[in-house]
Amino acid sequence: MVSTGGEDALKRARTALASGRLTLARDILEDHVHLHRDAEAFKMLGEIRHRIGDLPGAGAAWFATSAKGPIVDEAVSAWRTKHDDDFAAMWATIPASARRGELTPKLAALKARAEAAAPSPEPSPSLSPSPDPSPAPASTARAKAPKKVAPELAATAPPVAVPKARAADPVRAPRTDEAAADRSVPEAQSGFDAAKVIAWVLAALFVVCAVVGLITILQWLVPGT
Numbered sequence: 001m002v003s004t005g006g007e008d009a010l011k012r013a014r015t016a017l018a019s020g021r022l023t024l025a026r027d028i029l030e031d032h033v034h035l036h037r038d039a040e041a042f043k044m045l046g047e048i049r050h051r052i053g054d055l056p057g058a059g060a061a062w063f064a065t066s067a068k069g070p071i072v073d074e075a076v077s078a079w080r081t082k083h084d085d086d087f088a089a090m091w092a093t094i095p096a097s098a099r100r101g102e103l104t105p106k107l108a109a110l111k112a113r114a115e116a117a118a119p120s121p122e123p124s125p126s127l128s129p130s131p132d133p134s135p136a137p138a139s140t141a142r143a144k145a146p147k148k149v150a151p152e153l154a155a156t157a158p159p160v161a162v163p164k165a166r167a168a169d170p171v172r173a174p175r176t177d178e179a180a181a182d183r184s185v186p187e188a189q190s191g192f193d194a195a196k197v198i199a200w201v202l203a204a205l206f207v208v209c210a211v212v213g214l215i216t217i218l219q220w221l222v223p224g225t
Contacts, residue, residue: 010041013048022052030095037097039065045095050075056082060090063106064098087113 009032016025029045032038046061050071059079062072083089091099091114094107103111 009036010038010044013041013044017048022048026052033061033095033097035097037101042095042098043067046072046075055079057093060093061095063110064094064104066104087117090114 009028013025013028013032016022016028026045026048029041029048033041033045042061042065046058046065046067049055049058049061055075055078057079059072059075059077063076063079079090079093083093087110091110094110098107099111
């Protein structure tokens, strides 16, 4: 990290820290690191936050520096636990000046993870196509609308020829093809005479009975035959 000045802010922070005003010293340093990328101010801010008891805040400030040690590791672990490894939220807690310009490998890795975990922006409502307010009624109206015949087509359409017989009596007048079919069938085949069949059967039975009776009488009259 390259310091960009701010000796006055560091001096005022040390003065407040020496007098026991930790909150004032923290506020002075937070305002300073928001605008100036100062490695010494980052370390002092982490120390003051740790003394106040803000371990996650101390971890965020120390993560922007090269500070090491058990206290630093404890604070960074508390910082990650507070945000549940939400890299986007963790990146937002890093001092603003540390997120600008050239990044250390640690900060570059955190930024890459934060950008990968960030949700994709939703399309603007103004760019989305406006829905059709009434698609269903329009389609229903088109479906139910009767087809109109053009006046010029209706005027030029030839009249339909109607047979005279059917025109006179459309209920009783038979169709021409049906009448021709009726005349083509002989009258002898149009019905079935059951009485004639019964008469022929009775006549056959009578002949059979007569022959059998005649043979029986001859046997009586001429013995031995």
